Amino acid sequence: MLDQTLDARAARLNERYKHHAATEVLRRALNDPDLGRVTLVSSFGSESVVLLHMVSVVAPGTPVLFIDTQMLFQETLDYQVEVAEKLKLTNVRVVRATEREVALNDPDGTLHQFNTDACCDLRKTIPLERELSQFDAWITGRKRFQGGQRTELQFFESEAPSRLRINPLAHWRSQDVQDYLAENNLPRHPLVAKGYASIGCAPCTSPVKPGEDPRAGRWRGSQKTECGIHFIGGKMVRTGANA
Template sequence: MLSVHKIEKFSKEFETKTPQEIIEWVADRFSPYVAMSSSLQTQSMPLLHMATRIIPDLPVLFIDTGYHFWDTLMFREKIAEEWGLNIIDLRRASHWDSFVRQNARTLPVEDPNLCCYLHKVQPMQNALKGYKAWISGIRRDQTAVRARANFLELQEDGLLKINPLLTWTKADVSQYIKEHNLPQHPLYEKGYRSVGCAPCTIAVGVNDDERAGRWAGRGKVECGLHTVMFSRKDIAESQNEFLLDATKTEDK
């Protein structure tokens, strides 16, 4: 277990390291108790490519919300087969099934925080219980929240989150994709620069922010995986009463 002091020290050192060097450090220290998460969209491909070449049997956690575009699911199948990936599909807990069936159409629009919580955050929380380290592909240039992230972040439950691409820009991602001739998500060329669930994603212009098409016009920019996931404080400060009730129920 790394001390908080060492985590801060390594995190500072990683500001000048390449993503590959950081992943090699993770592999040496944490394999096989390390997993990565991937949404399998175009900007996710470089990290997926480099991480699974350094750690070939790396578990790749893919959240299957049930609201994905068909194109995303087909792309997931193609990449898993062609790259020989160890993809683990994460789904909501079955005790939500009845509630979701009754509210499937309205939930993403009327209560996206609850929808993201039960479809994304909670399944990821549960899946990560079996690991010591979690590789994530967030970048500082994506959102204001992500701009404050560090390379190493110790979560409240002791899991170490590693963000190897933190200082990469959109241009770095494009350059890597070009150099390695990586496949693009089939919706990318249709203007979907960041692809999430179908009810919450729209196409954007070439000059728009990469994530401008996610929850557009709803005042929401993050699903919670990189914000509230391990922070009871953030959840406690949430204005969403249904989410609070739901998390209280889960705590029992």
């Protein structure tokens, strides 16, 4: 009998697809019985349209989870609608904290000013986990060139206790992303032209200067570089310029 531990499943999948390109990894993963129910989690940020386009070509009915923290830029909300319509994505699900959760934990909307981790837990991590509990695996846009713990990223990785992550763009370079955007004439997030390289919530995101790490504009001035969505071994991984 095959070893069914998460790590063993991830290793088996990485061996199976190690010579495949990103689109083929995605195409096959969406139909591989070893992965079960799969969803794409998307921020509809600066590079998100690459994976969204790939999904629209391969399987446009794939569930797409969009986390609306209720603190996003209006440009992001508008861009989400534009991209979903342009790519004909038919199963975009908006994920939010409940009104009761926000009323209990952040009634005046100032939690981010003194406890960014708690704010991200409330508005991102907990609502997303609630939705992801319905799935066996999820697709992310993480890439090795983003640095930190991501430098050794594989196509498939385990997420305890019972889920797998799929990283089709793990081996891509920054230029590969730009080439794909141009070759497919994909719409860019409007804030990219204003210097925003990595786009999150409006209060905690700022433009980056030439030569800065792309994630330097997230939670600028603090040690925080991850919202809590990405974990390894059940622990939040700090990556990027401030790690």
